Amino acid sequence: MPKTAPIAQDVLRLSRDSLPTDTAELARYLVGKTIVRKIGRSRLSGRIVETEAYPPGDASGHAYRGRTVRTKSLFLERGFAYVYFIYGTSYMLNVTAEEPGVGAGVLLRAIEPLDGINIMEGLRKTTKITDLARGPGRLAAALKIDQRLDGIDLCADGSLWLGAAVREPGAIGKSVRIGISREVDRRLRFFETGSQFVSGPSKALRGI
DNA sequence: TATGCGATATTCT
DNA sequence: GAATATCGCATAG
Numbered sequence A: 001m002p003k004t005a006p007i008a009q010d011v012l013r014l015s016r017d018s019l020p021t022d023t024a025e026l027a028r029y030l031v032g033k034t035i036v037r038k039i040g041r042s043r044l045s046g047r048i049v050e051t052e053a054y055p056p057g058d059a060s061g062h063a064y065r066g067r068t069v070r071t072k073s074l075f076l077e078r079g080f081a082y083v084y085f086i087y088g089t090s091y092m093l094n095v096t097a098e099e100p101g102v103g104a105g106v107l108l109r110a111i112e113p114l115d116g117i118n119i120m121e122g123l124r125k126t127t128k129i130t131d132l133a134r135g136p137g138r139l140a141a142a143l144k145i146d147q148r149l150d151g152i153d154l155c156a157d158g159s160l161w162l163g164a165a166v167r168e169p170g171a172i173g174k175s176v177r178i179g180i181s182r183e184v185d186r187r188l189r190f191f192e193t194g195s196q197f198v199s200g201p202s203k204a205l206r207g208i
Numbered sequence B: 001t002a003t004g005c006g007a008t009a010t011t012c013t
Numbered sequence C: 001g002a003a004t005a006t007c008g009c010a011t012a013g
Helices: A023-030 A117-124 A136-142
Strands: A034-039 A042-054 A081-086 A090-096 A105-113 A160-163 A172-175 A189-192
Touching: A023 A042, A023 A105, A023 A189, A042 A117, A042 A136, A090 A136, A105 A136, A105 A189, A117 A136
Parallel strands: none
Antiparallel strands: A034 A042, A034 A160, A042 A105, A042 A189, A081 A090, A090 A105, A172 A189
């Protein structure tokens, strides 16, 4: 028997009930889980190795100043997508958290590519495996994510959904969040310690 | 390896 | 006008 690569079709979708309601708990829970993207007949997938929590009332969170046109999906019940465009160049993919009406979410910062790597290489214009989805903007580009996916249910059979872990994560590290200027001391970033697919400017931020 | 800068849409002040 | 949950390329060490 040849060793087979993980296949997205075999990955069980995460039910909404299985998702922790608390934002930080959800961020930690998602490390090791799978994100699956369907594009026509192709399937892309990756193992989530890095997340950041933006809980209710956090001054660095987009929901902090209330609901706006951009942030309305952030107030959905847990397990929906919040996608936005920033810096004129990058999309960011978040998983909503907390109860309906509460603005909070988890930013997906990096995945370990599993299925559809050749397609990701085309979307990212690189063949270096560790550069395909290391960083939130790269992750969104590798999965061909844009605002059309904003507000979709990640626990349903759609073009983007969350699946069970194909391999349980090792030790999960915790650090301050990257790229923010408020609430900078809160340790709400979670990552698989030592993973080469984790982003961050220093080795310390990758748990090495 | 580290630091700096331009790109450039959208929101905030 | 300034800031932003970023990236890729340039340059210096």
